[in-house]
Amino acid sequence: MEYRQLGDSGVEVSAITFGAWAIGGWMWGGAERKDALEAIRASYDNGVTSIDTAPAYGQGLSEEIIGEALKQLPRDKVQILTKFGLRWDLKKGEFFFNSKDNNDNAIDIYRYAGKESVIEECENCLRRLGTDYIDLFQIHWADPTTPISETMEALAILQEQGKIRAGGVCNYAAAQMEEAAQTYSLASNQVPYSMVLRDIEKELVPYCQDHKKSIIAYSPLQRGLLTGKIRPGHVFGEGDTRAGNRFYTDVNILKINSFLAKIQPLAESKGASLSQLVIAWTIQQPGITVALVGARDASQAIQNARAGEVVLKPEEIMFINDQLSGLQLEEL
Template sequence: MEYRVLGTSEVKVSAITFGAWAIGGWMWGGADRKDALDAIRASWDNGVTSIDTAPAYGQGLSEEIIGEALQQIQRDKVQILTKYGLRWDLKKGEFFFNSTDNDGKPIDMYRYAGKESVIEECENCLRRLGTDYIDLFQIHWADNTTPIEETMEAIQLLQEQGKIKAGGVCNYTADQMKTAEKVVSLAANQVPYSMVLRDIEKELVPYCREHNKSIIAYSPLQRGLLSGKIKPGYSFNEGDTRSGNRFYTDENITRINAFLAKIRPLAETKGATLAQLVIAWTIQQPGITVALVGARNAEQAIQNARAAEVQLKPEEIMFINDQLAKLELVQP
């Protein structure tokens, strides 16, 4: 496993980091708690020392499961990345969307990052995680009802209090990062990035590389699509938001699988799965510091961790990129 520093902070994380959205169950069609605990432990045993979560993932459940897992792992040997700024327990800020919790009860999600709310959320995160500090505390989504400077004042205070080691953002534009930087030095920006979703290469990647900010890529497997295991007509569990997503139309699944068939021989020559090849490609892209990859059980976690062993030569990356250039997806 390779370990990389987030920006100019003192937080060093594993290049492959455990993404803990799915284990919270919310929007992923449920999850088994014991399997989730086994997955976290297996990840750590195989060099994945970092875990990314959020209060919204199961309305606290993901963080609680991680807190339970931390009881069996030496705290200073693991890095916890969590978030704030999505509230379901109060109607304040900017309405985001309607949803249901893991029990099927309706909830309203709001983007809210007022200073006092950020401080309150940090305390709630610490309690659920059973720890006294968070390695990276990230705003989940921008809140257009609160000045960015106000939000970042809370982050600065929490850093001074030792409750967080570094501050980060998620889903921010380069301009939003510039505004935040007037108050606090950001360590990272967590954004969607995959072989088939590379929008950030236009502006955000150059900005982050120039200013020494890390990019944490989420959904590098495009939520399972780039594993090659999803076929046209795939049936998603109830509550799984992948159903209806533009990437999951039968036509796009067919086209992506045709692309994967072209790079599969390269994976085979390295004794790797398609998913491992995709993860390896991701963490070897310019400007990408971390790839977040979820796992529902120990076997998936082990397979994800082993992607770090796959080394790609420049000409192999060029081959993959050439095949990607030929891939045309159907737009909605």
Template sequence: MEYRKLGETDLTLSAITFGAWAIGGWMWGGADRKEAVKAIQASYAEGVTSIDTAPAYGQGLSEEIVAEAIQGIPRDKVQLLTKFGLRWDVKEGEFFFKSKDAAGNDLDFYKLASKASVIKECEDCLRRLKTDYIDLFQIHWPDATTPIAETMEALALLQQQGKIRAAGVCNYSVDQMKEAAKTFSLASDQVPYSMVLRDIEKELVPYALENKKSIIAYSPLQRGLLTGKIKPGHQFNEGDTREGNRFYTDDNIKKVNAFLETLKPWTKEKNCSIAQLVIRWTIGQPAITVALVGARNAEQAVQNARAIDVKLPPGEIELINKQIAFML
């Protein structure tokens, strides 16, 4: 595994980090807890020491599963990344969207990042994760009802108290990053990034490079689309939000799969899967410190982690970029 420094902090993360959204079941059509625990443990055995989760992922379930999976591992050998600012238990802040829990009950989600809420959520996260500190605490989505400075002040306080080692944001624009920097030194911005979704390269990547901020890429496999395993007519489980998403229309699936066919000579040459090649490409891009990759079982986790063994020098990355530009 490769380990990379996060921004200007003293925090080092595994370049491939376990993304724990899917194991919470929420928006993914369910998950098996025992298999999820095995997936995290198998990932760790392959050198993946960092795990990214959030309270929203299963309304606390993902964090609880992570805590169960890392029992027995020395705390300083694993890095826990979690989030705050997406509440389903209060009706405060900025209304975000309607959803359902695993039992089918209606949930209203609000973006809330007030100082009091941030501090409360930190305590809740610490309890569910069964730890006394969080390595990276991140706002899940910007909250238009709370001044950014107020949120950053809460993070500074938590860092002073030793409850978090570093703080980052998710889904922040460059302007929001600049506003936050007036109050607190952020380590990172976690944003969606993949071969088929590269809009951050216009503004965020140059900003991150200039200001020594890390980018944590989520959904590098575009929620399974870039594995090549999703075919036109694919039936998603009930509650899986990929159903109806623009990336999963039959026409787009056909287009992406045609592109993935052009990558097969690379996979044969390097003796790897398409997914492994895509993961390796992602962490080879400018400013991308780590890629979050989820797994529902141990086999998937091991295969994801072994993407690090794929050798993809800059010249080959550029050739793949040309294929992407031509096909997509």
């Protein structure tokens, strides 16, 4: 496993990081708690020392499970990445969307990152995680009702207090990062990125490279689509936001599976699965520091970690990119 620094922060993380949204249940169906704990342990034992979570993932449940797992791991060798700025317990800021918690109760999600709220959320995260510091504290989504400078001031305070080692953002555009930089030195930006969703390469990647900021890529497998396991006619469960998304139309699923068939021989030559090849490609792209990958059990966690052993030569990356250049997906 390769370990990489987040920006200039001094925080080093595993290039493949455990994504802990699914184990929190919310919008994903969850995982058995025992399986989730075993997945975290297996990840750590196989070199994945970093875990990315958020209070919103199960309204605290994901963080609580990670806190339980941390009791069996050396805290100084594990990097905890969590977030703030999505409130379900406070109607303040900008209304984001309606949802349901794990008990099927209706909840309203608000984007709010006022200074006092950020500080309060940090205390709640520390309590659920059972730790006295967070390695990377990230705003989950921009809050248009709060000046960016105010949110960044809160991160500066928390870092001065030793409660966080570094601060980052999620889903920020380059211009928002530039504004944040006037108040606080960010370590990273967590954004969606995959073989079939590469829009950040136009502006955000160059900005982050120029300013020595890390990019943490989420959904590198395009929420399962790049595993090759989804077929036309696939029926998504109730509430699954993939239904109706342009990537998951029958036509686009066929096109993507055709592309995957072309790179399958390369995966086999490496002794790797398609998923492992896709993850390896992701962390070897310019400007990409980390790929977040979820796992519900130990076997999935081990498979994800082993993607870190797949080394692609420049000509192999070029081959994959050439195949991608011919992939023309239909718009809805």
